[in-house]
Amino acid sequence: MIQVKHLRFAYPGGVEVLIDVSFGVGKGESCAVIGPSGCGKTTLLYLIAGLLPLQEGNIRVNGAAITRGNIPMILQDYGLFPWKTVWENVAMGLILKHIPRREIEERITPILDELGLAPFVAFYPSQLSGGQRQRVAIARVLAMNPSLILMDEPFSSLDAMTREHLQRLLAQIWIRHQITFIIVTHSIEEATFLGKKIIVLSRRPARIQAIVDNPRAGDPAYRSSNAFFETSSRLRDTLFSISQDPTP
Ligand SMILES: Nc1ncnc2c1ncn2[C@@H]1O[C@H](COP(=O)(O)OP(=O)(O)OP(=O)(O)O)[C@@H](O)[C@H]1O
Ligand SMILES: [Mg+2]
Numbered sequence: 001m002i003q004v005k006h007l008r009f010a011y012p013g014g015v016e017v018l019i020d021v022s023f024g025v026g027k028g029e030s031c032a033v034i035g036p037s038g039c040g041k042t043t044l045l046y047l048i049a050g051l052l053p054l055q056e057g058n059i060r061v062n063g064a065a066i067t068r069g070n071i072p073m074i075l076q077d078y079g080l081f082p083w084k085t086v087w088e089n090v091a092m093g094l095i096l097k098h099i100p101r102r103e104i105e106e107r108i109t110p111i112l113d114e115l116g117l118a119p120f121v122a123f124y125p126s127q128l129s130g131g132q133r134q135r136v137a138i139a140r141v142l143a144m145n146p147s148l149i150l151m152d153e154p155f156s157s158l159d160a161m162t163r164e165h166l167q168r169l170l171a172q173i174w175i176r177h178q179i180t181f182i183i184v185t186h187s188i189e190e191a192t193f194l195g196k197k198i199i200v201l202s203r204r205p206a207r208i209q210a211i212v213d214n215p216r217a218g219d220p221a222y223r224s225s226n227a228f229f230e231t232s233s234r235l236r237d238t239l240f241s242i243s244q245d246p247t248p
Contacts, residue, residue: 032195131162171218
């Protein structure tokens with residue numbers, strides 16, 4: 001589904017961010033990206049979304065070159081319109097495409113149900129908790145029926161319980177709808193729970209430090225298993241070895 005090959009990127013002014021980053025993500029697969037703060041995770045996501053211009057290397061999504069704005073992205077701050085209700089926020093993309101209201105209703109009602117948002121359709125974002133807002137952001141993207149979703153630390157501002165709940169919900173959605181996900185996270189446990197493939201980036205300029213296959217990702221029983229603990233420990237060791245690395 002996604003092929004990233006020999007990506008190299010520097011911001012104007014010479015800040016080198018990515019060096020020779022290559023990886024692939026299969027259709028319906030979830031991929032977690034983890035690495036030290038400032039190493040280039042968000043930059044990598046923006047490149048895949050076509051929001052930053054490619055410099056060296058290439059990215060193909062479904063065999064085609066990326067086009068700007070085609071791939072939905074979910075950010076930490078939800079990006080909701082405060083003056084629109086939950087229903088209007090979720091329906092927004094479809095309204096802009098001039099889809100008839102009845103069809104919009106048919107498409108988004110099951111999504112609102114699945115995400116537990118049905119009781120809140122008439123609420124405004126300011127009347128919702130952080131977890132509810134993040135669910136609205138997810139619903140809005142799902143309404144567009146995407147095959148690929150990019151997420152940049154979507155749950156980092158939420159409390160531990162809400163975060164775990166949303167991780168489960170996301171895993172269910174990804175399995176049920178066969179959507180490909182790339183999720184950037186700071187959390188080792190989040191990467192272990194959500195990433196069938198976990199990409200560990202080194203410090204900036206980021207290279208691929210490790211790619212960990214994690215076949216049980218998304219299985220609710222995995223979180224309390226020894227295998228989960230072992231994968232998380234391995235990730236922690238890898239990340240710790242990076243942060244001890246004396247190179248700048
Ligand atoms: N627009 C920009 N212009 C110049 N440098 C930038 C720009 N955006 C980011 N950088 C630099 O590029 C590097 C990577 O930034 P990026 O936001 O991709 O890191 P990150 O891994 O997402 O960090 P964090 O984990 O803190 O979110 C940082 O050193 C940052 O200072
Ligand atoms: Mg970032």
